[in-house]
Amino acid sequence: MLEGWLGPWGIEEDLSWPLQDTRVLRVRSGHGEHIVKAARSGRPVSHHFTREIDAHLDVLAPLRRAHGDLPVPELEHHDRELGLIVTRFLPGSLVLGSAAEADPSVFEEAGRILSRLQVPGAVSADYGLRLAAAATELVGRARGLVADDRLDALLSLLSILSAPDAVAHRPVPLVFTHGDFQPRNWLVHDGRVSVIDFGRAAQRSWVSDLVRLRNQQFIDRPDLSEAFDAGRARPLTADDRELLTLETLRESVGTVVWAHGIGDADFEEHGRRMVERVLAQA
CATH class of the missing domain: 3.90.1200.10 (Aminoglycoside phosphotransferase (APH), C-terminal lobe)
Structure with missing residues (x-):
């Protein structure tokens, strides 16, 4: 799925939190850097994926369109069933x-x-x-x-x-x-x-x-x-x-x-x- 969205890509950093059911990766592709959130293999897809996707589509994207720059990640790709979210990487610590x-x-x-x-x-x-x-x-x-x-x-x-x-x-x-x-x-x-x-x-x-x-x-x-x-x-x-x-x-x-x-x-x-x-x- 990621290959189809991003083309060739590679992991730059694993940002996953302990005790969580989601992997969080900073990856690089020919399009730049991205954050990938993925449900861990063999586990049910958490409702947090649906909430995050809905937040981007229903609120954050409209806010960005209405008011310009918004200091939050920009959704690039998603798949609810797989539990997969790709956002544009935001630099920072x-x-x-x-x-x-x-x-x-x-x-x-x-x-x-x-x-x-x-x-x-x-x-x-x-x-x-x-x-x-x-x-x-x-x-x-x-x-x-x-x-x-x-x-x-x-x-x-x-x-x-x-x-x-x-x-x-x-x-x-x-x-x-x-x-x-x-x-x-x-x-x-x-x-x-x-x-x-x-x-x-x-x-x-x-x-x-x-x-x-x-x-x-x-x-x-x-x-x-x-x-x-x-x-x-x-x-x-x-x-x-x-x-x-x-x-x-x-x-x-x-x-x-x-x-x-x-x-x-x-x-x-x-x-x-x-x-x-x-x-x-x-």
Whole structure:
């Protein structure tokens, strides 16, 4: 398939993440450099391929046509059934683990990019209720992984957020979200920030894209949070803050359950710390 799309090609670098069901390769052909994402042989094609393809076709390509340059990869070829995506290579180094991860200007630019990407969608009458139901189900699955008193406290918080006049019952405007908006998916090149990997893209609340940053890079770094907010230029309302609590609650316990399932003990512990923070901040 790749030969038909690219002609002769060769691998320059394997960029695959551990514990993932996808191979990510930087390759070179006569047309230049590309990023190839491919489902690993013998495994089912992940739904992340469909999400990424849909993100490119339905949102990113129209944004590029409407507004010109967009700091995200450009889709060149895809095959849903095979689980195969080819994008034009974006030069740059990952922000994660580099000096750029502590640079407020990088976070300000990332905030500006996020504001461009979050294209408005429909208004959902039941988004909050579905989010609360998912969180409740995950709390049940986390029994034995998180202390019972912490899980009971999460359930109490969920009951508050799900009260008839609370956030779970309010209409939620949906937007296009990245789903994993954080420095491991940001590149920096010649002072310019770009965003990669749209495999978790979906229609969600806009605050859902804040959860991972607030539980990692923004801890003890208010300057990074302030810079990001300045770039994003969208202050949190009272409703936003309640919805962010609900999003974070679901994400925290979901992280514990998912990480335990794949045997990632460090990430499982990160989820437990998220649980403690969401309870402390509620």
